[in-house]
Amino acid sequence: MATRQEVSAWRPAVAGVVEVFHAHFTEYAYPMHVHDSWTLLIVDDGAVRYDLDRHERGTPHDTVTLLPPHVPHNGSAATPDGFRKRVLYLDSTHLGDEFIGAAVDRPDLRDPLLRLRVGQLHGALVGAGEELEAASRLALIGERLRARLRETDVSLRPPPADPPLARRLRELLDERLVDGIALDEAARLVHAHPAHLVRAFSAAFGMPPHQYLTARRVERARRLLLDGQAPGEVAAATGFYDQAHLTRHFKKLVGVPPGRYRLSGGVGP
Template structure:
């Protein structure tokens, strides 16, 4: 049976926003996250995904909104699969652009999504227009106008969330382990190292971490490295260098995990986003 899945990915050179149109049948991708805000539109079929411990079914015309770090997967529950468009928006760019549109933007705060799935015709149209302008490489003024309209519409679906450190909603054990993974992500980290940093035994650590973040520590570490790999590859760095820098066993090891999460190879992602010759 031929593989009818496909991905069309581009990156806007001015805003840095990635635009992706894709089609999947059956299993689309494993649980993963992005460093970006995702604003996406389901074009055809039923796009089923799990996020924040809830299952969503996005149908044509609905817009899905994810924050950086939101763990999500993808599946097509119907045989014809689903087609969708997504804009991957850099958090710093979005924060800078939207502060001018909100009447009051608190200093010690970050943007938060009000609801993961939105049924808003104006947002649907704005998302489609922004995607088309960027993906088709329209004139700069056309791209900027479409993005301004999208951002203006998004203000009704975003809110400011006060930054809290440490986060009282999460166990301190899980937060210590997460911070250790972020600061030692390039190293060959063992569970004993992580447990020592968190101040508990390995078994309590694993249970607390999975309850807090929805992933076991080793899976979280892989996703952390993959997220960093995307940024390095988009800057034009070679897959072999990225794999070595991030602690993967070798390039093929990184490639297998990258393919499972993003359904494309690191080399293909680099080619589509960096505009550099191979």
């Protein structure tokens, strides 16, 4: 079977939706990465397996998967023919950080009505001019997601406490997203041994600091590409050494090169 990698991505004019992403992958596998937005995922064909918070999960086609921001996860096909998925990346307009803990506990929701509504929202987002319908459908989806997450965890416990050392390093990495920061400098700023700092961060967030920084840079690159910027400009604006450096990491995390991803959103060369 030939390897298939088809993507379509765009930024709709709908408040709360950071990005729409449709993809068909066969043999491609996502490495561990992290998003700064909520990931609302439905699988139309096949199935996906992934690890979230060190637990193996799966997304059969009749579920809705909600992955919280800041929590590392990966993903790969769970069936021989791969998978076809539709994804919405959502900001905190409809879901706040207080729901992260509940989403980590049970990210895959079996809810036919919710599944139907998410599919209808994707239909409204495909063409321009249906922004009111899309916003209305998103409001109902947000309401139902909040209700389901309250069922999962009635206490609405906050996200798991991050060790202060790891949290401080994450803040430094976010602050220096473009320029980067040397490990020795980071260790001096947080008053820790470099090796201990790496271990603390990896234990808290499920990935080493360099992998987190790369994932955050790719996340920003996606947004800039969909805004119409050229890959070379995006590489410089997101902290990559050059376009080849961006391409290598972008393809590893997204599945296609940045130029192809940009064109999938209808942006001209």
